[in-house]
Amino acid sequence: MSELTGKERVQKLFKKEPLDTMPCFSGQGAVVVQAIEEMGTQFAKIHTDARLMAQSAITSARLFNMDGVVIPYDMATVAEAMGRGISLYENADGVIYPTVPNKWKTLDEIDIPKDYMSQGRLPMIDEAFKIIKEEAPDLAVGAWVLGPFTLAGQIMELDILLKGLKKNKDATAAFLDQVTQVTVDMVKHYQELDVDFISVRDMGSGTDLLSPRMWKTLVGPNLKKVFDAITCVPSVNHICGSTDMIIEMMHECGADALSVDQKNNVVTTREKLGNDVLLFGNFDPYNTLTQLEDVKEVEAVIKQCIDNGLDAVWPGCDIWPDIRKENMETYVKTVKEYGKKASPAVGRI
Amino acid sequence: MSNQEEILAALKEAVVEYEEDDCAEAAQRALDEGIDPMVAVMDGLAAGMEEVGVLFDTNEYFVPEVLMCADALYKGLDILRPHITLDADIPKASVVIGSIQGDVHDIGKNLVKMMFDVAGWDVHDLGRDVPLESFVEKQLDVKSDVLAMSAMMTTTMMGMKKVIAMVKEKNPDCLIMLGGAPVTRDVANLFGADGYAESAGNAVSEGIKMIGRLREFQKGDIK
Missing domain, CATH: 1.10.1240.10 (Methionine synthase domain)
Structure with a gap:
């Protein structure tokens, strides 16, 4: 039997069909500086040009034998399309991700334009998806969107939003409904682009910030609406930070897989959810891929993730692009070799 | 009562x-x-x-x-x-504080700032998304006792290292305090910082503990 392509491996994973080995891919940003250097470009330029975005994603995956790609790289795309501006840091040294400079400061100011989907960089990102699908048909293509709560924090001041949850409940809930509809529209759009999976990242909603009670009433129901709208492709519910207290509610939102970061106790999570749930995570990307100086330590981190009961080893957040080459190689190699054994939800051929 | x-x-x-x-x-x-x-x-x-x-x-x-x-x-x-x-014989302590370039989060920074405000320090708040050279310029301008920088995201914390090197070169006595979700004590040590507070959550705990220490100090429990 011929070896599976990365795309086939990822597709089978989501269908829980037997695999040759664990796929190595991510729903978080996985672009690396080695790819950017090989292309002769700069980090600040890969966010605004479809070809550079597509090429940097493909080159990053090819350099390290990853099974898939995910774009875009920054979380400011939708806020920018709504007219909130963009800071690209084109003259700054090193790696700085784009940010949103002009968030709305009160609920009264919010005016989401109807045509946002055709504004800012969103059409360029669609073009980048097209290029990737044409030029790397063997790779799984992932899209990601911000979950409603985190998107709300990108378009209006986070402290006002957080206080509004307590002080101005009805108006804030109505605003979150509005933002949920934006996220629903975005996931429907990416489904039409025929991506291989969609990751919904509500990374600002963990219990580092919100109480489980608040999550249950103001985050969970909106996420459920988003996952209900993803009908044609597999979906992932990713939250970084503290998730132990909300993991069961995350599961009830209806995604095909859950993704958590290094703060989650995966062994306990697996006990709570059972072996049939696809669970991804949960290594610390900065420490593991950038800081560790001995690849044996990297290997140990990845093996521990697999032994703890994960079905795919994902970084807990975006990979910091300035990785140590040998650490990244060890991450992928360990997943593919040590991942030959069955994971809780997915058997092996 | x-x-x-x-x-x-x-x-x-x-x-x-x-x-x-x-x-x-x-x-x-x-x-x-x-x-x-x-x-x-x-x-x-x-x-x-x-x-x-x-x-x-x-x-x-x-x-x-x-x-x-x-x-x-x-x-x-x-x-x-x-x-x-204020006691005229005791110089007022001062701090330059801000979130680093590329970081538009400031909840943790504002909670740490509150601690300095309560203590009666002169607080020079540069806000958020602050260019690296602005930290250096302001610190050298006001000669603050402390420079406090926050980075909420891993992707912005590397700028701190550059600022610390620039400030320490010109003003080795300035104490440097780092905070933010991705900054660990190891990273703070690696960068040459003097203090650290972890996340917005830990900034709450750490900032409040520092207030507690101030209160003990005022009561004479700490000499």
Whole structure:
């Protein structure tokens, strides 16, 4: 039997069909500086040009034998399309991700334009998806969107939003409904682009910030609406930070897989959810891929993730692009070799 | 309960219950009754914030509640602070604080700033998304005792290393404090920083513990 392509491996994973080995891919940003250097470009330029975005994603995956790609790289795309501006840091040294400079400061100011989907960089990102699908048909293509709560924090001041949850409940809930509809529209759009999976990242909603009670009433129901709208492709519910207290509610939102970061106790999570749930995570990307100086330590981190009961080893957040080459190689190699054994939800051929 | 105890308790409760109007009213009563405004800040407002820290550590309060408690504290502080007389022989401590370039998050930074405000420091708040050279320029300009920088995201923390090197080269006595979700104590050590507070959550705990230490210091428990 011929070896599976990365795309086939990822597709089978989501269908829980037997695999040759664990796929190595991510729903978080996985672009690396080695790819950017090989292309002769700069980090600040890969966010605004479809070809550079597509090429940097493909080159990053090819350099390290990853099974898939995910774009875009920054979380400011939708806020920018709504007219909130963009800071690209084109003259700054090193790696700085784009940010949103002009968030709305009160609920009264919010005016989401109807045509946002055709504004800012969103059409360029669609073009980048097209290029990737044409030029790397063997790779799984992932899209990601911000979950409603985190998107709300990108378009209006986070402290006002957080206080509004307590002080101005009805108006804030109505605003979150509005933002949920934006996220629903975005996931429907990416489904039409025929991506291989969609990751919904509500990374600002963990219990580092919100109480489980608040999550249950103001985050969970909106996420459920988003996952209900993803009908044609597999979906992932990713939250970084503290998730132990909300993991069961995350599961009830209806995604095909859950993704958590290094703060989650995966062994306990697996006990709570059972072996049939696809669970991804949960290594610390900065420490593991950038800081560790001995690849044996990297290997140990990845093996521990697999032994703890994960079905795919994902970084807990975006990979910091300035990785140590040998650490990244060890991450992928360990997943593919040590991942030959069955994971809780997915058997092996 | 004496009049002073009652007013201090009212200040404390107003902070814990995030009642801004009650806090302003209690602060005004403290002034009207001739209570030392520094005592009202430390044993009223700061004591309330300490209790908030306990509620936060025990998962009873989360960040929204803490932000509202901080708003209440500032309502009282704005009334009391102009009436605090400073010892002319002791130079006022100062801090330059901000979130680093590429980081538009400032909740953690603002909570740490609150700690310096309570302590009566001169606070030079540069805001967020602050270019690296602005930290250096401001620190050298005002010659602050402390430079406090926050990076909420891993992707922005590398800039801190550059700022520390630039400041330490020109002003080795400046203490550098780092904070933010991705900054670990190891990273702070690696970058050459002198202090560190972890996340917005830990900034709450750490900032409040520092307020607690200030209160002990004021009472003479710490020499």
